[in-house]
Amino acid sequence: MTASPAQSIEKPAQDAGQRRTVVEAKKLSLTFQTADSPVYALSEIDLQVEHGEFVSFIGPSGCGKTTLLRAIADLEQPTAGSIEINGVSAHQARLDRSYGYVFQAPALYPWRNIERNVTLPLEIMGMPREEREERARKYLELVDLAGFAKKFPWQLSGGMQQRASIARALCFDPEILLMDEPFGALDEIVRDHLNEQLLKLWDKTRKTVVFVTHSIPEAVFLSTKIVVMSPRPGRIIDVIETNFPRDRTLDIRETADFLEIAHRVREGLRAGHSYDD
């Protein structure tokens, strides 16, 4: 009980070999009440994410993929069903700071330099200054931004800003990384590069990643499990497991396996969409 909050952040290394459910949703439904009619954002979602997986939610806009991610993060409250993170409620998991969240936009605070943006969560957790700076150094190096600690956000490109926000999500060493279309606003060349970097990061840190995207190649390239979703009401229509090697490179996108999975994702998306148009 004498441990400072800073020390308690460092959890013992998890046993990566053991299969352990990190996220478990059962019959999860979420309805937004609007002025004219209710919007069924999520309907009876059943989902399991195992420790160390890289899971992507893919679907057209309005399919509830972001809402599902936000429900996992306790940023939205489900109207029915249950969701558990590591066996506790999503609310408790948020209080425990068990995930780092990367938003669509970098959401860096413009009045803080990159280092102080990265250390923001540590400051909130009450970590002493030297330790915070040490962490910032470590994680900025991890995302290849070592020389940019003292720069302000506007002095960095969009891709670099998003990398800084990933460092910010990782620096307090959460078990789960939740990413909501983090590279959606970037051009394809930068996106490819960041996808490769993200995979390396995932391999190195052994985190569980839940990733929202609407790009099929991105989902197939990154994921160990692809969750295909469809709108009105938001639901899961297919779950595809892949088994590419952990240290894959962008070259696998030319392989038959890759194209076959991409095809299956596309078929799923089309099936979910057909009666709507």
Add this chain to the structure above:
Amino acid sequence: MTDAAAIAGPKVNIVSRVAAGRAGPVAAVSLVILALWYLGAIYMNAQMQIDRFEREETAWSAGDLVSATLSQERPLLPAPHQILVEMKKTIIDTKITSKRSLVFHSWVTLSSTLLGFAIGTVLGIFLAVGIVHVKALEKSLMPWVISSQTIPILAIAPMIVVVLGAIGLKGLIPKAIISTYLCFFPVTIGMVKGLRSPDPLQMDLMHTYNANQWQTFWLLRWPSSLPFLFTSLKVAIAISLVGAIVGELPTGAQAGLGARLLAGSYYGQTIQIWSALVTAALLAASMVALVGMIEKQLLRRMGARP
């Protein structure tokens, strides 16, 4: 030829740079205003001068008339140079402890301006913090904040002075309170907007870190609101000065720019009135400029683009 071009080159540069910068346009507008002012002074003071010439039965030419209209002792509209001479006399040539010194009167007004500004700023920020964080306060306070500004300050100022005078508060404090009354308003309005300016993602981020309300305020809302605060402060400091001057008018105050205005109008000393007015304007302009400089420095340290 080449020599001439070489000499003319930088000259053209300076001219175009002046035109592109702020100094050029400002100087041009000032010159136009000055010219119109002189014309106005000649026109408005002419009739009185003609009457005087006729009373004194002196022969006069147009040139005599013009020079005479610009050097009357109590003109309807004093000429700019008359005001400058009066200002030099009362600001530089008079000891600042003298009751005739404009520096002395300015300081009297300035001290209650600054006190009222300080109280108003703190009050305005507190109100905004309350309004942003407590729903009930938004509903109950906001209408009062707004309706407070619909009452003419000229109507309420004498009442504030009388009421406070009855409980023994005289001089500095009642004037400062009138300044406060005027200047808390832009601060509250600006800060309510500023404290609400963080976008939803920035707020969500705080939520994911399980930050408490105090941390969200100090690490997000407060720094986001600072540009809004400074915009409000520039308005607030100028109307604080107005408040302090208005506060001096109904009280028969012995000192201050307002007292100076009042005394000038009792005795028909138009030059004195105008020099007090110009001094008040310069005072306001330099206070606004000072707030602007502090803003620039602070926002630069907060990583604003140069």
